[in-house]
Every structure is written in C-alpha cells, then in structure tokens.
Amino acid sequence: MSAPAYAIVDWGTSSFRSWVLDNSGGVLNSDKTGQGMSTVNREDFPSVLEASMVRQAVPLSTPIVICGMAGAAQGWVEAPYAEIPTQLHDIHQFAVKPTNTARDVWIIPGLAQRSVTEPDVMRGEETILYGAMLLGNGDGVFCMPGTHSKWAFVIDGRVESFQTSMTGEVFALLVRHSTLTPFVSLDVGCLAHEKAFGDAVREALDKPHQILSSLFSVRSEPLLFGALQAGERTARLSGLLIGLEIAGLRGRSFNHVMLISSGEISDVYCAALKVAGMTFEVLDSEALVQAGLTQYAKQIVSL
Amino acid sequence: MSAPAYAIVDWGTSSFRSWVLDNSGGVLNSDKTGQGMSTVNREDFPSVLEASMVRQAVPLSTPIVICGMAGAAQGWVEAPYAEIPTQLHDIHQFAVKPTNTARDVWIIPGLAQRSVTEPDVMRGEETILYGAMLLGNGDGVFCMPGTHSKWAFVIDGRVESFQTSMTGEVFALLVRHSTLTPFVSLDVGCLAHEKAFGDAVREALDKPHQILSSLFSVRSEPLLFGALQAGERTARLSGLLIGLEIAGLRGRSFNHVMLISSGEISDVYCAALKVAGMTFEVLDSEALVQAGLTQYAKQIVSL
Numbered sequence: 001m002s003a004p005a006y007a008i009v010d011w012g013t014s015s016f017r018s019w020v021l022d023n024s025g026g027v028l029n030s031d032k033t034g035q036g037m038s039t040v041n042r043e044d045f046p047s048v049l050e051a052s053m054v055r056q057a058v059p060l061s062t063p064i065v066i067c068g069m070a071g072a073a074q075g076w077v078e079a080p081y082a083e084i085p086t087q088l089h090d091i092h093q094f095a096v097k098p099t100n101t102a103r104d105v106w107i108i109p110g111l112a113q114r115s116v117t118e119p120d121v122m123r124g125e126e127t128i129l130y131g132a133m134l135l136g137n138g139d140g141v142f143c144m145p146g147t148h149s150k151w152a153f154v155i156d157g158r159v160e161s162f163q164t165s166m167t168g169e170v171f172a173l174l175v176r177h178s179t180l181t182p183f184v185s186l187d188v189g190c191l192a193h194e195k196a197f198g199d200a201v202r203e204a205l206d207k208p209h210q211i212l213s214s215l216f217s218v219r220s221e222p223l224l225f226g227a228l229q230a231g232e233r234t235a236r237l238s239g240l241l242i243g244l245e246i247a248g249l250r251g252r253s254f255n256h257v258m259l260i261s262s263g264e265i266s267d268v269y270c271a272a273l274k275v276a277g278m279t280f281e282v283l284d285s286e287a288l289v290q291a292g293l294t295q296y297a298k299q300i301v302s303l
Numbered sequence: 304m305s306a307p308a309y310a311i312v313d314w315g316t317s318s319f320r321s322w323v324l325d326n327s328g329g330v331l332n333s334d335k336t337g338q339g340m341s342t343v344n345r346e347d348f349p350s351v352l353e354a355s356m357v358r359q360a361v362p363l364s365t366p367i368v369i370c371g372m373a374g375a376a377q378g379w380v381e382a383p384y385a386e387i388p389t390q391l392h393d394i395h396q397f398a399v400k401p402t403n404t405a406r407d408v409w410i411i412p413g414l415a416q417r418s419v420t421e422p423d424v425m426r427g428e429e430t431i432l433y434g435a436m437l438l439g440n441g442d443g444v445f446c447m448p449g450t451h452s453k454w455a456f457v458i459d460g461r462v463e464s465f466q467t468s469m470t471g472e473v474f475a476l477l478v479r480h481s482t483l484t485p486f487v488s489l490d491v492g493c494l495a496h497e498k499a500f501g502d503a504v505r506e507a508l509d510k511p512h513q514i515l516s517s518l519f520s521v522r523s524e525p526l527l528f529g530a531l532q533a534g535e536r537t538a539r540l541s542g543l544l545i546g547l548e549i550a551g552l553r554g555r556s557f558n559h560v561m562l563i564s565s566g567e568i569s570d571v572y573c574a575a576l577k578v579a580g581m582t583f584e585v586l587d588s589e590a591l592v593q594a595g596l597t598q599y600a601k602q603i604v605s606l
Binding site (some may be wrong): 051118148165166169173174208209211212215216220221225245283 | 452520
C-alpha cells in the first residue's frame, strides 16, 4: 500500500466523511459517520477527527484538509468567509489552522455574498463547485438541493452570485410540526405521485406569491374533496416548495442546470426541473467534494 | 336581572368565549377559558359547555348557539360547511344540533369555497363577517389576521371568495423550531423596529417569489453584517411573511381593507397595510362575533 499523502474531510452539519489519498489521488481508506457539527461540542472536534484518523491509520504528520461547517462560527474554529467573486482555485489561501490538535489540519473557508439586498453564505459548496470545475463542469448554473438549497452561478472559475432557499427545512417543519402534519406522510416517495407533484410545481411557478394559501390548501383540499391520500398530499407539499424555490430564480436567464445531488432528492429535483422546462445533468456531490478537497490539499501542501 | 334569552359561544381552536344575553341583546353574563377545540376531547365538549353554563347561571332550557371549531370534523359534532356564496344571514339554517346533551345547542357551520384550484374553508369567521354586516360594515374586503389569516371578499351580504394564508403558523414554526430560532426572539414587539419591519414588508411585496431566500437572509445577514439585533430580525421575519400574505392578494382590485383584529397583531397589520399603500379601518373581532352570534340565535329561536 502506498503512503498516505493527505487526508480530506467533508464535515457538514449532520455528517462527517473522510478519505485518505496517496500522492496520485488514489483512495487508500475512507470513513463516514453521523458526527456532524450539530452533534459535536466545540471542544470535541479534535478528538472526533483523531478517532477517524486512527481508524484510517493516518500518520500524525499527514496533512488533513477539511471543508464544511467545521469552519463555521459554531464549529471547530471559525474560518472567515472568502468573498465572491474569489476564484475557486484560490480559496485554500484563506484556510485556517486549528491550534488545539497535534495534527496538521487546515479548514477551507466558505464563501460570502456580502450584499446588503441579497446577503448569503455557503460552507462546503465552494469545494463541491471547485470539484465540478476540476472534473470539467466549471461554468454554468449549479443547483445543490437540500435543507438549505443553494443555486450558484459560476463564470470563469468564480462564483458570481448564489442564492440559498430554505426549501428542505420549511418542508420538514410543515411535515413534522404543523396543522398539515396529520394530512401528510414522510413514508411515501414524491415520485410515486407524479401528477400531484408536477401540478404543485406548476402552481408554485405560476403563483409563487400565493404560496401561503397554496400551503393551506393541502389541508382544505381533503376536507372538501377527500380525494388525495397522504402520499399525494406530501407530493403536493414538496412540489409547492420546490416549485417556489425554482420560481425564486426568475429573472436570471438560463435554461440548463447542473444538478449536484444523489438518491431520491435528485429524482425529485429532476422531475421539478422538467416541469419548469429546464434541461439538466446530474453530478454526484460525493465525487465532486472529494475532487475539490484533494486539489485544495495538493495546493496547501505545495504552498 | 332580566331572564337569559340565549347563550352564545365562540368556540375556537384555542379558546372558549361565551356570553349570556337577555331578549334585547343585553349581556347578562360572560365567560372565557382556554378550553379550545385543540385541548378538549370529543366526548368532553358537553361537559365543558355545561360547566360554563353553570358558571353563568344559564337555565337548562335556554338555547345556546355556537360558532367556530366546535363544528369541525374533529370538534364536538361536524356541522357540514355551507357553500359560498350563501347569504351570511342564511347560514343558521344549516346549524346542527348535538344529541349528547340535555341542552338546546345549535352549532353554526363554517363556509367552504369548493373550488378545485382554490379550495378553502373557514369556521367562525362567517359569524364575524355577519356581525360586521349587522354593525354596518357589510360589503368590502375583510382581513382577519392570525395563525391562519383569512381575507374575505363580501358583496351584497355574501362571501364571494376568500383566501386563507398560513402566515401566523409559518412565523411560529420558524421562530420556534428552525435554524432561524437562535437569531430571533418572541419577546420584542415588531413595531419597536418599524424600519426593519417595513423594509421586509416591501421586500416580500416586491419579490414574493424569492421568499425562501429572503427567509434565509434572516440568518445570513447577521453572519455578514452583525448589525441587526434579535428584535429587529424578528421584525424582519414577521414583515416578510405578512408582506407575502398581502402579495398573495395581488390581482384582486381593492384598496380599502376592513381589518378585524385587536391588540398587537392589529398594530402590526396596520403598519403592513400602510407600507402596501392600502387604506383601512379596524374592527373589533369580539364585538363582531358577539353581534353575529346574537342575531343567529334570534333567527334560530324564531324558526
């Protein structure tokens, strides 16, 4: 087995993913846990990392490069945001080095859009976008769906602007804690109810300003017509919110989207983008973050 | 003291309000508790009512007329919705009579808008609107803010259409259970931060389709600028959602609103309506529901 050259870590809000690489970028080992920022106390970041490095047999001297929420103010150590339109390949220059570990650790900062009218932040997605660039998808419109969906507009290797939507979080709040809760279900996939989902996407695209009423109709519709089952109503709720997210991009001129996603949420967004008349290709976020982190690691080591 | 002629009850989701009236509509007694539909088991409605009638010394033979969620499917006994555009003064004809009480009880039904594209329901607001009509504000555009805000368009004593927005509920979910929670506060009144509130109303009116991003900015703005205090951010969140509710009425032509509300929420909506360039007058919901229920009671007794 070749010697480890770098270890890389994608340390998000709810997950920890690591890979150990040799000099040519080959993967020697990997690790994945649920120890995301939200479940780790500030002082425990070094020991959580150490345990993973031990599991992966990484020598003490191996440089470790981390992206994601570990660099948030409430993470391990704050890595102040780089500001757009910083070149994606330059962001490693702003990496910060925690001092409370014997390891050679570097945390890549996120990106900030310091706009008074559209302030926005990302952490982790900058590395995914860099990976996309390295793998041949550098410029264009990127959609990274999730709890806080990010849309990024990349030109000449720089993020020109980006937009975060609380789509996944609002969906989860309404499914779990609202008066809609008895009428919906998390058990059933949205795409089992393609028509209800597509109609809802269209409704939100047509009438985004009426979303607060459209949401209530998820409750009143079964009271009046009794027709939709819980799965269909869930599909409708999901379609309304994803349609609203896409409506939020109105005014920007593009038709092709690079969707960075995997699993069920990827299928759901593909269906929504189709309804919105957009073309798209799907890129795998894990491959991209790995590519981006690997290259940042090489650049940091060669500094 | 004159003899009780009727007892009336406004039985909502979270509150129970009752008045006892003499033949000329004078109030002999009243009662108010937090025993709304959401806290009362189905089989306990008769005993909750009985306890209030005993507290108010109402004889067994006195007719009792109830509006609100007591008539919901999950309430005491379902009072099937009357359908718009039923005349407001005719709704009592569809009242239902629970059989599991020795009292002479009548429950006024709510109203349904049985539209496939805009299905909607109300319970209790029909009686408020009837009260407004009786007190000389019959026709026009009515706004009844709350957990589920209702806007009703009344012409010639009939509700022609109405629209429910989940404004208050979405606000409460975001304040209590979301990633915005650490950034906001329920302690501070919105109107202490008039500029933050007004700017947010304007932003939502201008860009309702970007609401999912505007909501996220409540989080990213303090990360980037650190400027707003929790109270201002709460004002901003409230302004965004009330602005979005008003944006939802876009396309309907009206400029004057009858705002049925009281207390702090009334002041907040007044401020929002001003920002939206609307004129308004404020009507007290308690006086209106009392007037509406009293008249329905008279009509039912004379049937």
